[in-house]
Amino acid sequence: MAKNPKTKIEYADLDPIFTPKSVAVVGATDKPGKVGHAIMLNYIDAGFSGALYPVNINGESFIIGHKAYKSVLDIGEDIDLAVISVPAKYVGGVMEECGRAGVGGVVVVSSGFAEVGQTKLQDELAAVSKKYKMPMVGPNCLGVMDVRGRNDTLFLPTFKIDRPKVGGVSFASQSGSIGASTLDLMSSAGFGLSRFISYGNAAVVDEVDILNYLAHDRHTQVIVFYLEGVKRGKAFIETAKVATKLKPVVIIKSGSTNAGAGAAQSHTASLAGSYEAYRAVFRQYGFTEAEDADDLLHFAKIFDTQPLTSGKRIAVITNGGGHGVLATDAIYKNGLALPRLDKRTEDALRRVMPATVNVRMPLDIGGDADDKRFADALRAVSNDPNVDALMVIALFQTPGADDRVSESIINYAAKRQKPMVVVSSGGAYTKSHVAVMENSGVPVYESTTAAARSLAALIGYAAYREAVLQGYASPSKRME
Amino acid sequence: MGILVDYLEAKAMADRYGIRSVESAYLDSAEAAVEFSKHKPIALKALSGNALHKTKSGLVALNLSGENEIRSAFRNLAEKASAYKPYKILGQRMVSGGLEIILGGSVDPQFGKLVLIGLGGIYVETFRDFALRICPVTRYDAESMIEQLHSKSVIAQDDKARGMLVDLILSVSRMFSDNEVSELDLNPVILHDGTYDAVDIRILR
Numbered sequence: 001m002a003k004n005p006k007t008k009i010e011y012a013d014l015d016p017i018f019t020p021k022s023v024a025v026v027g028a029t030d031k032p033g034k035v036g037h038a039i040m041l042n043y044i045d046a047g048f049s050g051a052l053y054p055v056n057i058n059g060e061s062f063i064i065g066h067k068a069y070k071s072v073l074d075i076g077e078d079i080d081l082a083v084i085s086v087p088a089k090y091v092g093g094v095m096e097e098c099g100r101a102g103v104g105g106v107v108v109v110s111s112g113f114a115e116v117g118q119t120k121l122q123d124e125l126a127a128v129s130k131k132y133k134m135p136m137v138g139p140n141c142l143g144v145m146d147v148r149g150r151n152d153t154l155f156l157p158t159f160k161i162d163r164p165k166v167g168g169v170s171f172a173s174q175s176g177s178i179g180a181s182t183l184d185l186m187s188s189a190g191f192g193l194s195r196f197i198s199y200g201n202a203a204v205v206d207e208v209d210i211l212n213y214l215a216h217d218r219h220t221q222v223i224v225f226y227l228e229g230v231k232r233g234k235a236f237i238e239t240a241k242v243a244t245k246l247k248p249v250v251i252i253k254s255g256s257t258n259a260g261a262g263a264a265q266s267h268t269a270s271l272a273g274s275y276e277a278y279r280a281v282f283r284q285y286g287f288t289e290a291e292d293a294d295d296l297l298h299f300a301k302i303f304d305t306q307p308l309t310s311g312k313r314i315a316v317i318t319n320g321g322g323h324g325v326l327a328t329d330a331i332y333k334n335g336l337a338l339p340r341l342d343k344r345t346e347d348a349l350r351r352v353m354p355a356t357v358n359v360r361m362p363l364d365i366g367g368d369a370d371d372k373r374f375a376d377a378l379r380a381v382s383n384d385p386n387v388d389a390l391m392v393i394a395l396f397q398t399p400g401a402d403d404r405v406s407e408s409i410i411n412y413a414a415k416r417q418k419p420m421v422v423v424s425s426g427g428a429y430t431k432s433h434v435a436v437m438e439n440s441g442v443p444v445y446e447s448t449t450a451a452a453r454s455l456a457a458l459i460g461y462a463a464y465r466e467a468v469l470q471g472y473a474s475p476s477k478r479m480e
Numbered sequence: 481m482g483i484l485v486d487y488l489e490a491k492a493m494a495d496r497y498g499i500r501s502v503e504s505a506y507l508d509s510a511e512a513a514v515e516f517s518k519h520k521p522i523a524l525k526a527l528s529g530n531a532l533h534k535t536k537s538g539l540v541a542l543n544l545s546g547e548n549e550i551r552s553a554f555r556n557l558a559e560k561a562s563a564y565k566p567y568k569i570l571g572q573r574m575v576s577g578g579l580e581i582i583l584g585g586s587v588d589p590q591f592g593k594l595v596l597i598g599l600g601g602i603y604v605e606t607f608r609d610f611a612l613r614i615c616p617v618t619r620y621d622a623e624s625m626i627e628q629l630h631s632k633s634v635i636a637q638d639d640k641a642r643g644m645l646v647d648l649i650l651s652v653s654r655m656f657s658d659n660e661v662s663e664l665d666l667n668p669v670i671l672h673d674g675t676y677d678a679v680d681i682r683i684l685r
Contacts, residue, residue: 233590237614266663266682267604268584268596272612277588280612283628284621467620 167192
């Protein structure tokens with residue numbers, strides 16, 4: 001394992017890569033369709049306010065309206081970040097020049113390294129990075145995006161992929177394609193994003209460094225991680241312990257099958273495959289594991305918007321009886337429970353609800369429920385000491401439900417006293433209300449199952465965190 | 481490939497960590513077997529490095545009682561085992577009834593030593609109901625391992641049983657962490673009469 005002894009990368013070392021004041025785009029070109037063109041255009045389109053220096057060996061005077069340079073050494077100004085997209089065989093030379101020019105960090109977009117067996121070429125890049133203490137993301141990656149600072153090394157044209165608004169979710173993905181498609185989904189789902197990073201071959205900056213960086217990044221409230229594997233298991237665990245104590249980390253691991261596992265001599269070894277070991281790490285050190293891309297978005301959404309609770313009693317308010325039953329099933333299937341309402345809550349509800357409403361859990365406030373009835377129910381139920389969180393089912397197909405209902409829900413959500421999820425499923429009319437609610441920070445789900453799973457994820461993480469903060473789960477001596 | 485540790489050495493290691501296992505001794509004759517039984521049911525197992533799977537090789541005789549039954553079982557076993565020389569015959573006190581669980585340890589190339597608990601015996605591979613944690617595990621980890629099992633309500637029926645299993649997991653974790661062991665199986669561990677006993681202990685160095 002000590003083949004590549006690694007110089008420790010402190011999280012502040014990655015600042016020039018994520019939040020540069022000046023960027024050199026090496027391999028920039030005027031030719032549309034080229035990676036170096038797309039990267040330049042994106043910096044311009046995103047409205048990057050720092051200095052932008054296109055670099056191309058061909059020696060054009062201007063590239064897309066910016067003064068161009070033959071080498072980073074010719075720029076003569078401080079350069080925080082160099083984004084490199086020249087052919088693989090030239091990358092080492094370019095990095096050497098970056099090192100001499102005192103560049104803060106590099107993103108190597110170019111492919112043609114370890115992923116196609118060119119490990120020696122990749123080792124050379126790592127050596128240059130180490131020599132100049134110049135962190136490198138990549139090679140073979142999309143690089144980074146910082147929405148707040150309008151730093152965007154992605155070579156994906158802006159019209160093809162939605163760029164998200166500024167927010168608290170940061171997303172890391174080893175794979176570029178999964179990174180890009182998930183980013184697109186997150187943007188269209190209305191997430192506010194802080195940082196995005198696709199780190200490719202991880203020759204220098206790896207999953208441990210990234211987790212550490214995002215854990216300490218004050219703009220990141222929720223970390224979402226798409227992991228193919230880790231190279232430094234023990235360091236990953238140590239970093240995870242710190243990260244999950246600070247903020248939720250939603251993680252998904254590809255490769256859940258154990259093809260090629262060696263022959264084991266014991267039952268234990270045959271059961272404890274590689275994926276099972278990852279799952280053990282995720283459970284033990286406070287990650288929230290997502291089973292698929294849907295989970296990833298669903299979990300990120302609740303963590304991004306809702307306060308934590310470790311209480312498992314979920315009150316259900318619905319304007320559709322059938323959905324109340326489905327919600328109850330989903331809640332119990334996920335290890336949660338319905339509360340027993342306090343006597344005072346029941347009395348309060350009886351005073352404000354029509355006689356046709358049965359005061360019990362799940363609370364079916366009727367197909368004719370309007371915004372006032374939703375608001376009354378929300379107020380009474382959320383004040384109940386036996387209620388830890390709420391699931392509100394708002395079906396907009398009913399006659400009483402219109403934009404005033406979503407407003408009632410948004411008004412409650414703004415107080416953020418207890419976690420709340422909303423379930424609304426339907427067509428175009430429903431979707432318009434969903435969009436309004438989501439933009440106001442209400443996590444809305446299409447199914448009671450997704451809503452219950454997300455609540456269970458939130459509650460599970462909160463319980464872990466409480467245990468850790470009480471010193472229960474983390475003894476002084478955890479490492480061997 | 482790890483090297484299998486001698487059974488009584490493995491048992492002695494478990495003893496040092498307070499892990500209970502059934503009374504066991506090597507027996508060199510049918511008479512020794514009779515004496516070992518003290519009029520209570522015993523099991524006889526022929527152990528040989530040349531026969532990996534005892535049950536499949538017919539090298540196990542269970543629930544033997546009465547002098548004649550024990551004598552003839554011993555002779556029968558010795559005859560079968562002669563095909564797997566060198567061998568030893570182990571006598572073990574039978575524990576009756578009870579649910580079988582498995583505890584164990586293995587080494588992950590990335591994360592190091594892992595401890596496992598699960599529903600054991602013949603159910604291990606069928607139901608794959610087990611929980612894993614990285615070593616050394618904390619009390620919180622051990623409790624959450626039991627919580628994770630589908631069979632938790634059967635194997636940990638009350639707080640006392642649960643507490644006993646938590647302590648057992650912690651002991652196995654300590655034993656596995658402290659020693660140069662690459663694979664470890666306590667399978668089965670039989671839960672009976674409010675306590676437990678490991679019936680087979682396989683330790684690979």
